[in-house]
Amino acid sequence: MTQDELKKAVGWAALQYVEPGTIVGVGTGSTAAHFIDALGTMKNQIEGAVSSSEASTEKLKALGIHVFDLNEIDELSVYVDGADEINPQMQMIKGGGAALTREKIVAAVAKKFICIADASKEVDVLGNFPLPVEVIPMARSYVARELVKLGGLPEYRQNVITDNGNIILDVHNLRILDPIELEKTINALPGVVTVGLFAGRGADVALIGTADGVKTIVK
Numbered sequence: 001m002t003q004d005e006l007k008k009a010v011g012w013a014a015l016q017y018v019e020p021g022t023i024v025g026v027g028t029g030s031t032a033a034h035f036i037d038a039l040g041t042m043k044n045q046i047e048g049a050v051s052s053s054e055a056s057t058e059k060l061k062a063l064g065i066h067v068f069d070l071n072e073i074d075e076l077s078v079y080v081d082g083a084d085e086i087n088p089q090m091q092m093i094k095g096g097g098a099a100l101t102r103e104k105i106v107a108a109v110a111k112k113f114i115c116i117a118d119a120s121k122e123v124d125v126l127g128n129f130p131l132p133v134e135v136i137p138m139a140r141s142y143v144a145r146e147l148v149k150l151g152g153l154p155e156y157r158q159n160v161i162t163d164n165g166n167i168i169l170d171v172h173n174l175r176i177l178d179p180i181e182l183e184k185t186i187n188a189l190p191g192v193v194t195v196g197l198f199a200g201r202g203a204d205v206a207l208i209g210t211a212d213g214v215k216t217i218v219k
């Protein structure tokens with residue numbers, strides 16, 4: 001199976017976690033896009049969705065799914081999204097698609113985070129995938145210097161402005177042995193909007209696409 005077929009398999013498998021009559025939290029990226037396609041088949045059974053990016057909003061609307069502003073709602077039963085890396089503790093690196101901040105906000109509101117990913121995303125230690133950090137533009141150089149002090153090699157993601165009007169630094173050369181501590185440390189730097197480490201709030205369920213089928217891991 002191709003990587004995209006594995007992504008499609010987990011995107012559709014996530015439908016089982018969608019409760020009729022609810023509003024669904026929706027992530028961003030190519031795996032989440034498969035989930036959105038699947039969600040389209042249930043559009044008359046759900047109230048709608050809350051989206052984590054302009055790209056996902058556009059796709060949801062094109063399928064006729066109502067997109068709520070997060071401020072209109074009190075709770076979400078599930079948030080379904082992909083990941084760039086996931087470790088055995090269900091902690092993740094996210095933000096390859098630059099949507100990390102909105103993803104973290106929507107995930108925080110949801111009772112359950114369902115991570116959908118192909119098997120290439122499973123790792124023992126996070127950090128091989130460059131860690132995305134969303135930064136307010138004027139703080140770019142300062143934050144980059146602070147990230148170097150933490151042992152990272154930050155790289156400015158050229159030609160990318162987030163949906164919130166900020167820039168992304170991708171931090172290479174990290175072997176993240178204490179994801180919770182690093183998440184707190186980077187989030188505390190002035191100018192950082194969010195780091196793409198989802199450690200304090202990891203996934204509750206992971207659906208992993210493998211050649212033998214979809215593997216389910218429950219925290």
Ligand SMILES: O=C(CO)[C@H](O)[C@H](O)COP(=O)(O)O
Pocket residue numbers: 027028029030031032081082083084093094095096097098099100103
């Ligand atoms: O965090 C994300 C976007 O900001 C994505 O979930 C992550 O990059 C995985 O993407 P894909 O499903 O395309 O492999």
